[in-house]
Amino acid sequence: MDSDDYDDENDSFVQDDTTQQVWSAEKLVQASYKELASPAVVEERFYRHLMGDPSCVQSMRNLLAENSTTTRDYSVTIDAFDLLDNDPILGQMLLRFPATLLPLLENAIVRGQKALLQEYPQDSVDIEALSIKGLKQGPSVTRVHARLVHLPPSCCQTTWSAASVGKILQVSGTVVRTRPVQMYESARAYTCSNCKRPFIVHADLEERHNALPTPTSCPHQCKGKCKFQIVPEGSVHTDYQEIKLQESASDEKLPRSLLVKLHHDLVDTCQPGDEVVIVGSLLAQWQSVFPDEECSVGLALSAHSVRVIAETSALQSTDHFRGEFETYWRNNHGIKARDFICQAVCPKLYGMKMIKLGLLLTIIGGASSDATEENVTQRRAGEDDEGPIPFQVMTNQTRDEPVTNYYDGQRKARQPRAPQQVQTRRRHQSHLLLVGDPGTGKSQFLRFAAALSPRSVLTTGVGTTSAGLTCAAVRDGDGKEYSLEAGALVLADKGVCCIDEFGCIRDQDRTTIHEAMEQQTLSVAKAGIVCKLNCRATIIAVMNPRDCLYDDHVSLSVNTGLGTPLLSRFDLIFKLIDSSDADRDYNVTTYLLNQSIQNDNFEMNTTEGEESPSSSTPWNMEKLRAYISIVKDRFQPSISDEAALLLERHYEKCRSYNGNTTIPVTVRFLESLIRLSQAHARLMFRSVVILEDAVAVLEVMECTAFACGGFDGSDHDGSYCDPMTIDFCDDPDSDFICHQYRTLNRYNMLNYMDEETKKRAGALLSQTALGVPKSWNDVENPSPLFEHNAFEPTMTQDHYGRFHFDRSQSKRPRM
Numbered sequence: 001m002d003s004d005d006y007d008d009e010n011d012s013f014v015q016d017d018t019t020q021q022v023w024s025a026e027k028l029v030q031a032s033y034k035e036l037a038s039p040a041v042v043e044e045r046f047y048r049h050l051m052g053d054p055s056c057v058q059s060m061r062n063l064l065a066e067n068s069t070t071t072r073d074y075s076v077t078i079d080a081f082d083l084l085d086n087d088p089i090l091g092q093m094l095l096r097f098p099a100t101l102l103p104l105l106e107n108a109i110v111r112g113q114k115a116l117l118q119e120y121p122q123d124s125v126d127i128e129a130l131s132i133k134g135l136k137q138g139p140s141v142t143r144v145h146a147r148l149v150h151l152p153p154s155c156c157q158t159t160w161s162a163a164s165v166g167k168i169l170q171v172s173g174t175v176v177r178t179r180p181v182q183m184y185e186s187a188r189a190y191t192c193s194n195c196k197r198p199f200i201v202h203a204d205l206e207e208r209h210n211a212l213p214t215p216t217s218c219p220h221q222c223k224g225k226c227k228f229q230i231v232p233e234g235s236v237h238t239d240y241q242e243i244k245l246q247e248s249a250s251d252e253k254l255p256r257s258l259l260v261k262l263h264h265d266l267v268d269t270c271q272p273g274d275e276v277v278i279v280g281s282l283l284a285q286w287q288s289v290f291p292d293e294e295c296s297v298g299l300a301l302s303a304h305s306v307r308v309i310a311e312t313s314a315l316q317s318t319d320h321f322r323g324e325f326e327t328y329w330r331n332n333h334g335i336k337a338r339d340f341i342c343q344a345v346c347p348k349l350y351g352m353k354m355i356k357l358g359l360l361l362t363i364i365g366g367a368s369s370d371a372t373e374e375n376v377t378q379r380r381a382g383e384d385d386e387g388p389i390p391f392q393v394m395t396n397q398t399r400d401e402p403v404t405n406y407y408d409g410q411r412k413a414r415q416p417r418a419p420q421q422v423q424t425r426r427r428h429q430s431h432l433l434l435v436g437d438p439g440t441g442k443s444q445f446l447r448f449a450a451a452l453s454p455r456s457v458l459t460t461g462v463g464t465t466s467a468g469l470t471c472a473a474v475r476d477g478d479g480k481e482y483s484l485e486a487g488a489l490v491l492a493d494k495g496v497c498c499i500d501e502f503g504c505i506r507d508q509d510r511t512t513i514h515e516a517m518e519q520q521t522l523s524v525a526k527a528g529i530v531c532k533l534n535c536r537a538t539i540i541a542v543m544n545p546r547d548c549l550y551d552d553h554v555s556l557s558v559n560t561g562l563g564t565p566l567l568s569r570f571d572l573i574f575k576l577i578d579s580s581d582a583d584r585d586y587n588v589t590t591y592l593l594n595q596s597i598q599n600d601n602f603e604m605n606t607t608e609g610e611e612s613p614s615s616s617t618p619w620n621m622e623k624l625r626a627y628i629s630i631v632k633d634r635f636q637p638s639i640s641d642e643a644a645l646l647l648e649r650h651y652e653k654c655r656s657y658n659g660n661t662t663i664p665v666t667v668r669f670l671e672s673l674i675r676l677s678q679a680h681a682r683l684m685f686r687s688v689v690i691l692e693d694a695v696a697v698l699e700v701m702e703c704t705a706f707a708c709g710g711f712d713g714s715d716h717d718g719s720y721c722d723p724m725t726i727d728f729c730d731d732p733d734s735d736f737i738c739h740q741y742r743t744l745n746r747y748n749m750l751n752y753m754d755e756e757t758k759k760r761a762g763a764l765l766s767q768t769a770l771g772v773p774k775s776w777n778d779v780e781n782p783s784p785l786f787e788h789n790a791f792e793p794t795m796t797q798d799h800y801g802r803f804h805f806d807r808s809q810s811k812r813p814r815m
C-alpha cells in the first residue's frame, strides 16, 4: 500500500496486534480493510506467512539467486489456499481488497529476501552473486509481484457478470486474440506548488487506454490555490498487453469473451489458442468516447497471474479411474480386452471395428519425442539476433537504440542473446480422414471424436476460409491497430480439430493447413504481424467423394479432389463404401432395432458420468476419456527390436512396390507406422511397442487407403480389406493370431512366433478356409493355401449399381 493511501487515515485504523483475531463470518464479509490492522501490521503478517511457508521461502531464495544485471520485473507465486489455511482473515481480506493489500504483500517479499540474505554466511563466495530483487525505485514502485494462484471455489467463475465487478476472480478459457505488447505510463510524480510536497498519480485502469488522471487538488490537503509540476524522471512506464479470453464452450450457450489486461512480466506469456487460468480483478472498462455517441462501459479483468494449462484439466478428473484400469488389465488380456475398449467408441454405430480402433489410435497419438514440448513463442521477423522486443513499443526510439529505464533514468542496454537453438519437432499427433458414401456414419465418428477429447474444435468446411482455419488479423475496437484472432486449428492446439465436409474447403484455403499438419505451427504474416503460432492439433476430417458416391475404379485423389501432399499427411484414410451385403444389412438392422427397443437401457449405459452397470457393458464416455488421458500421460512407449524389424520390412515392401501409386510412400509413411504402433501400445496399457502392436497396426493399415503402401487400394493386390465389413467377433484373439501368422509369414518372420501359437494359427486357418473342423494339434505346418494372395478377388455389384471387387472374399478368411 502506498504511503499516500494511508497518510491521512492511519489514525483511524484499528490498532490491534491481531494475530489472535477472531472474526465472525458476518464481520469477515462486511469489514473494510481498515479494520484489519495498520499497514505495518498487515505487512508483518504477510511476512510471517512467507517465512513460514517452505515454497515461498524457496521462491524468495530463487529470486535472490537470479542473475540479473538489468532492472526488470519478478514474480513470486503465492498459493491462496495456503494463505487462507495459515491466516484465514488475512487471506479473505486479500481476496476482497487485492488492490490495497497486494502491495503490502509485495513489500513483505522484499523484506523476506533481506532476511534470507542475512542467513547466508557473509564470507560465502556466493553471497556476491545474490541481490535483493524488487527494491523500491523511482516513485514508489516495487518490481516484484505477488502472483496469486489457486483461489478458493467461491472465487472460481466459469462465467463473469457485472455483479462481480471489483472482485478478484479465477477464470479459465481460451485465448482467442492477443494485441501487440505496448507500454503505458502507469504512474507520474507531481509536486504541489503550494506545499512543495511530492505526490504520485496512478493510471486509471478503468479508462480505455489506462489514462493518467490530471490532479485537481493536492492530496496533502494544503490550503490555498495549488498548481502541480511534473517531477522530472518521475514517471513509471509499464509493459502492457490486452488479450481476449473466451470462456470454455458449452453446448447450451454461445461462449462469451472478456478483455484481459496483462502488466509487467505477464505480457507475452500466452498466445492465441492457449488454454489459460487467469486470476485477476474484474473492472468496469470505459469504451472510447466519440462525439455525439453514448459512452458505454464493458468488463475487463486486470490479471494478477496467468497460467497456461495443457491437458491437466482432463487428468484431474481421472484420478479415481487409475486403479480401476490397472485392475482391468490385470484381469483381462490381449486383443479381446482391447476390443472391449474399442466397443465404447460410437456405440450407436454397428461394427466397423477397424475404423473405431483407428479413431482411438489417432486420438491417443504417439510418444512425444520432446518431453518438454517447447512453446513456439511469437517472434518478430529478424528478431533472432536480438533479445525479444514487443511488437509495437510506443516510443520514438529505433530498435538499435538502448531502451531508457524509466524507473531510475539509467540506461538499460539490451542483453545479447545466446545463439538460438534450432528446434526441429517431429509430430506425435496422427491425422485421420474418412471419405465415403452418404449415410455411412462419418459424422457420428466426427462428433464422437470431438466429445472424446478434452480440447476440441468442431467445424465444417462449408464456407471456411484459410483465416477461419488459421488466424485472422482483425482491427481492434478503436480501429487503429491489428491483432491476431485464432482460427479453428490454433484453438485446437494440443487437442483435436474435427472438420466436417472437408471437401468443401476451397483448394487455396486447404493448402494453408499443410504446415499445420506436419510442422504443427502456423507461420503468420498479416497486417504487419509476422509470427509463428502453435497448432499441435490432431486433425480428423470427413468428406464425401466428389461425385457423392465413391468410384472404386479411379484413384483416391480423383475421388476426393485432394492433392497427394495433403493426402500423404493423413496417417489413416478410411474409405467407407456402402456396398450391398445382405448379412451386414441384417446385422445393422437388428442392431438399430434392438437399440430402439431397449432405448432407455441403452441411453443409460452410455450417458456421461455414470458407472457401467456390468462388466460386459461398454465403457461410457467419461471412462473412455479418462482412459485416453491416463495412457497418454503415463506411457511414452519405445519400440522393441522385433516390432521395429516388422515395420521396417513393411516399409521396404511398400517402397519397392512398382505399381501406380497415387500417394507416394515417403518417410512420412514410416513415421505414421511408428506413431500408430506407439498409440497401440498405449491402448494396450504398456510402455513398450511389441511385435503384437506392429502387427495390429498393419492390420488397421490393410483397411485403409494405404493398404498396399500408397496405391490407395484401387490397384490392389488383394491385401486391401473393406473396413465396413469387419465387425467385432466373439473370439478376437484367434482372429488376431491368424492375421499375425499371415503377416509374419509374408515378411519371413515366422521364427518370432512361438511354436504353439504357430500351430494354433495354422489349424484355425485350415478350419476357416476349408470349413472342415480340424484340431490344431494335428497341424505341423500351415497349408500353402493360406498364404498371401491365395484368393482371387471376385466382382460384385452394390445397390447403387456399382461394380467392385469383393474384398471380403479376397481378403484373409475372417473368423
Ligand SMILES: Nc1ncnc2c1ncn2[C@@H]1O[C@H](COP(=O)(O)OP(=O)(O)OP(=O)(O)O)[C@@H](O)[C@H]1O
Binding pocket: 348, 349, 350, 351, 352, 436, 437, 438, 439, 440, 441, 442, 443, 444, 445, 543, 544, 588, 592
Ligand atoms: N453402421 C451403422 N450402425 C448404425 N447406424 C448407422 C451405421 N451407419 C450409419 N448409421 C446411421 O446413419 C445415420 C447417418 O449417419 P451420418 O450422418 O453419420 O452419415 P454421414 O456419413 O455423415 O453422411 P453424409 O456424408 O451424408 O453427411 C446416422 O443416424 C447413423 O447413426
